[in-house]
Amino acid sequence: xxxxxxTDSSVQELFEAIAGLKDPAECxxxxxxxxxxxxxxxMAERWEVAGMVSENIPYREISVRTGASTATITRIxxxxxxxxxxxxxxxxxxxxxxxxxx
Numbered sequence: 001x002x003x004x005x006x007t008d009s010s011v012q013e014l015f016e017a018i019a020g021l022k023d024p025a026e027c028x029x030x031x032x033x034x035x036x037x038x039x040x041x042x043m044a045e046r047w048e049v050a051g052m053v054s055e056n057i058p059y060r061e062i063s064v065r066t067g068a069s070t071a072t073i074t075r076i077x078x079x080x081x082x083x084x085x086x087x088x089x090x091x092x093x094x095x096x097x098x099x100x101x102x
Contacts, residue, residue, distance in 0.1 A: 046076055050087045051094070053077045 005011050021027045031040060045068055052062045059073045068076075080087045 046072075049073055049076045050080050051091060053080045054087075054091050 017030070018027075021030055035043070045066055048066055049062055049068050049072070052065070053073065053076060057065075059070050059077075062068065062073050063070050076087075080091075
């Protein structure tokens with residue numbers, strides 16, 4: 001993680017607050033208060049794109065399905081494949097949840 005984020009106490013406090021959320025309903029309430037609707041939509045789009053990237057869906061198809069630009073998809077793919085591991089961790093957990101539902 002970038003050193004700037006590691007040493008910024010307000011960022012660390014935000015991460016702690018997020019980690020303390022107990023369920024999706026609490027998460028929704030907190031993020032709705034914290035973020036604007038466009039910010040939430042942008043994060044949701046990134047998450048959707050990350051899932052499609054991990055499924056090896058072609059970038060142009062992802063763009064058509066989500067409306068994200070290929071430049072945005074390329075950036076997200078970089079972080080999915082070479083980032084801090086956060087996308088991978090959460091994608092794996094989401095996959096496990098889906099398997100349990102079946």
